[in-house]
Amino acid sequence: xxxxxxxxxxxxxxxxxxxxxxxxxxxxxxxxxxxxxxxxxxxxxxxxxxxxxxxxxxxxxxxxxxxxxxxxxxxxxxxxxxxxxxxxxxxxxxxxxxxxxxxxxxxxxxxxxxxxxxxxxxxxxxxxxxxxxxxxxxxxxxxxxxxxxxxxxxxxxxxxxxxxxxxxxxxxxxxxxxxxxxx
Amino acid sequence: xxxxxxxxxxxxxxxxxxxxxxxxxxxxxxxxxxxxxxxxxxxxxxxxxxxxxxxxxxxxxxxxxxxxxxxxxxxxxxxxxxxxxxxxxxxxxxxxxxxxxxxxxxxxxxxxxxxxxxxxxxxxxxxxxxxxxxxxxxxxxxxxxxxxxxxxxxxxxxxxxxxxxxxxxxxxxxxxxxxxxxxxxxxxxxxxxxxxxxxxxxxxxxxxxxxxxxxxxxxxxxxxxxxxxxxxxxxxxxxxxxxxxxxxxxxxxxxxxxxxxxxxxxxxxxxxxxxxxxxx
Numbered sequence: 001x002x003x004x005x006x007x008x009x010x011x012x013x014x015x016x017x018x019x020x021x022x023x024x025x026x027x028x029x030x031x032x033x034x035x036x037x038x039x040x041x042x043x044x045x046x047x048x049x050x051x052x053x054x055x056x057x058x059x060x061x062x063x064x065x066x067x068x069x070x071x072x073x074x075x076x077x078x079x080x081x082x083x084x085x086x087x088x089x090x091x092x093x094x095x096x097x098x099x100x101x102x103x104x105x106x107x108x109x110x111x112x113x114x115x116x117x118x119x120x121x122x123x124x125x126x127x128x129x130x131x132x133x134x135x136x137x138x139x140x141x142x143x144x145x146x147x148x149x150x151x152x153x154x155x156x157x158x159x160x161x162x163x164x165x166x167x168x169x170x171x172x173x174x175x176x177x178x179x180x181x182x183x
Numbered sequence: 184x185x186x187x188x189x190x191x192x193x194x195x196x197x198x199x200x201x202x203x204x205x206x207x208x209x210x211x212x213x214x215x216x217x218x219x220x221x222x223x224x225x226x227x228x229x230x231x232x233x234x235x236x237x238x239x240x241x242x243x244x245x246x247x248x249x250x251x252x253x254x255x256x257x258x259x260x261x262x263x264x265x266x267x268x269x270x271x272x273x274x275x276x277x278x279x280x281x282x283x284x285x286x287x288x289x290x291x292x293x294x295x296x297x298x299x300x301x302x303x304x305x306x307x308x309x310x311x312x313x314x315x316x317x318x319x320x321x322x323x324x325x326x327x328x329x330x331x332x333x334x335x336x337x338x339x340x341x342x343x344x345x346x347x348x349x350x351x352x353x354x355x356x357x358x359x360x361x362x363x364x365x366x367x368x369x370x371x372x373x374x375x376x377x378x379x380x381x382x383x384x385x386x387x388x389x390x391x392x393x394x395x396x397x398x399x400x401x402x403x404x405x406x407x408x409x410x411x412x413x414x415x416x417x418x419x420x421x422x423x424x425x426x427x428x429x430x431x432x433x434x435x436x437x438x439x440x441x442x443x444x445x446x447x448x449x450x451x452x453x454x455x456x457x458x459x460x461x462x463x
Contacts, residue, residue, distance in 0.1 A: 022226075035300070065250045065290040074288055075241075075250035080331045080364050102331070103364035103423070124230050124422055125331060125366035126455045129246040130237035147302055148250075148290050160233075162226070162424060173363050176425025180224060181418030 004158070008056035009098045011117045017163045019170035023121065024158040029058040029100070031152040033079055036143050037087040044090065051142040051151060054095045061101035063148040064138075065128070073138045073154075077128030078102040081120070085109050092116045100161055104173055114169040121161035122172075134159040185319035186266050187463055189275035192321065195461050196279025199325045200255060201287035203459040204247045207238065210394040211370075211456055214431040218368060218421075227426025231368075234421075234454060249455045252289040253327030255280045255309040258388055262318035273311060276323075281305040292330070312384060326391050326458040332369060332451045335361035338383060341445040347402070350375060350447050351410065357449035358414050358430065363423020366453035371414065371433045374448040376440035385436035386450035391458040392434045400437065407433045431456075 005013055007027030017023065030052050032040070040050055061081050065074030081088075081101030088099065089112035097118050102125040105113075113120055123131060137155040144150050164172045207215075215238070219231045241248040257276060261267075269275075284291055284306035293307065294300040316322075337360070339353040354373060361369065374385025398404045410433040420426020431454065440446065 020226075063250060063290065063292075065247045065252055066288045068245065068288050074290070075247040075252075077250050079251070080334065082364060102366065104362060122363070122422060122424065124233050124237075125363075126249045126329075126453050127233050127237040128250040129241040129244070129248060130233055132246055133240065147304075148292070162422075164424075172425075173423055176224075176226075176420065177362075177418040177423075179418065180420055180425045180427060182416040183413065183418075 007058050009058055009119065010056050011097070014097060014117050014119045014167045017119055017166055019163050019166045019172045019175065021163045023161050023163060025058070025161060026157050026159070027155065029060050029154050029156055030141070031060045031062050031154055033061050033063045033149050034083055035146045035149040036151045037084050039143055041087050041090070050094070054091060057096045058098040058100065059091070059096060060154070061099065064132070065148070073132055073135050075128030076132040076135060078123040078125055081105060088112065092118050105165060110165055110169050110171065113165050114167065117167040119163060119167055120165040122164045123159070123161050131159065184264055184266050186268050187321060189267060189269040189272065191463060192267070192272065192275040193279040193282070195463060196276050196323065196325070197283040197286070199323070199459050199461055200280060200283025200289065200327070203325055203327055203457040204252045204287070204289055205241050205245060207248065207455070208393070208458060211431070212238070214394060215454060218428045218431065222421065222426055222428045224420055224426035226424050227421040227428060230421040230424065231428065247289060249329060250290055251292060251329035251331065252284070253329045253457065254293055255306060256326045256328050256387065257309055257311045258314070258324040258391065259311060260314045260316045260322040262320045263315050264319035265321055276311055277307045277309055280307050280309045321463045322460065323463070324391050324458060324460045326387070329453055329455065332361070332365040332453040335365045336386070336450045337448070338379065339447045340379065341447055343443070343445050345445060347406070349445065350406070351413070353447045354410050354433070354449055355413060355417070357451065359417060361451050362419050365451045366455070367419050367423055368421055368428045368431050368454050370452045370456040371410070371430050372450040372452065373433065373435040374450070375435060375437045375446070377438040377446060378441070379446055381438055382446035382448035383450065385438060386448035389434035389436045390450060390452045390456060394432045398435065403435050403437055407435050
């Protein structure tokens with residue numbers, strides 16, 4: 001099934017999405033990867049506010065290549081989500097609703113997705129040139145010193161993703177492989 | 184004795200970094216195109232078509248194929264009749280990487296220390312493997328390596344009694360564990376034999392071998408064919424979302440080893456298997 005969805009992605013939306021569905025996302029999303037997650041976690045440990053509004057937030061795990069002059073951004077495909085598994089349950093419990101990345105998640109993250117009625121989307125890994133065309137604005141929000149790992153706010157239009165883990169915990173990486181396995 | 188200036192080496196390396204991150208080699212392009220026709224899953228086919236579109240955009244608009252423009256890995260063959268002038272060869276290669284990654288708008292993905300993790304800002308240092316060969320040429324192969332797939336690579340120190348069945352099991356285990364994380368369809372580089380580090384080096388170098396160049400040793404060639412077929416029956420598919428195209432190729436290199444050992448290294452590369460060679 002195909003969906004066109006607009007951020008913020010709320011529980012009203014996530015409950016209509018099922019593992020294997022194809023979605024086109026439009027609206028504001030935030031970009032953060034390894035180092036930015038480390039810093040956000042430290043901020044929370046110190047009792048500080050997060051630098052982004054976390055309620056119904058969508059986080060894209062990505063670190064772009066530099067923009068050429070006159071361009072908004074460089075290549076901008078997903079990075080491996082499992083490196084953020086240590087931090088994702090805490091952010092989901094604080095209100096984050098959706099994650100975009102690629103690759104497997106731990107049972108702890110999947111439990112947190114179900115507990116919070118969230119969703120984990122995959123974008124096509126290694127298609128960074130194609131995906132960059134869906135990005136209509138990009139600004140650095142904080143942690144500028146981290147370079148490619150700074151937190152960004154993007155405005156995307158029809159950004160193509162696939163629901164991997166839905167709000168009920170169904171996992172496409174497990175079901176799809178079974179369907180095509182011949183061993 | 185032939186003389187070669189380091190400035191020429193630097194400029195060649197710079198151009199190679201930019202070229203490798205925007206265009207794939209002919210054999211990779213061909214294998215990816217062929218996969219669109221043979222893939223059985225509808226979603227898998229859709230993803231493979233997106234990869235075609237991605238390569239097209241990268242080429243026409245000069246956007247790197249993937250944002251992870253990699254750590255620059257070099258295999259350098261230095262002819263022993265060659266004399267290099269104007270400074271150290273290693274410095275010239277690193278300077279070429281620095282210029283290529285900064286002037287070419289490629290991502291700087293290297294941190295200077297594995298624990299302190301401060302970005303070096305210019306993607307140096309490169310990883311350089313030298314080989315002294317006959318003649319007076321300098322042959323440089325660059326393979327910018329992304330870490331989504333690098334992180335899923337493995338070494339197995341098997342026992343001689345594990346034999347070829349143990350080798351097959353090791354390769355399948357590495358590919359299964361890598362699954363969607365390694366951005367399939369992947370290219371699987373394997374090194375069998377040697378020592379701990381020699382097997383890893385062979386696995387990495389195997390990724391740079393053109394698909395049409397097949398091993399001379401019959402059992403190695405057969406093993407490549409068998410493993411490619413088995414891997415594509417795992418069901419992982421494009422993007423790990425199910426399908427019949429999990430690997431585009433399995434390239435295996437072998438070497439002599441110790442009576443007590445059977446090292447097997449599996450270096451996995453994503454579908455953006457970048458490599459480029461220049462001879463000076």
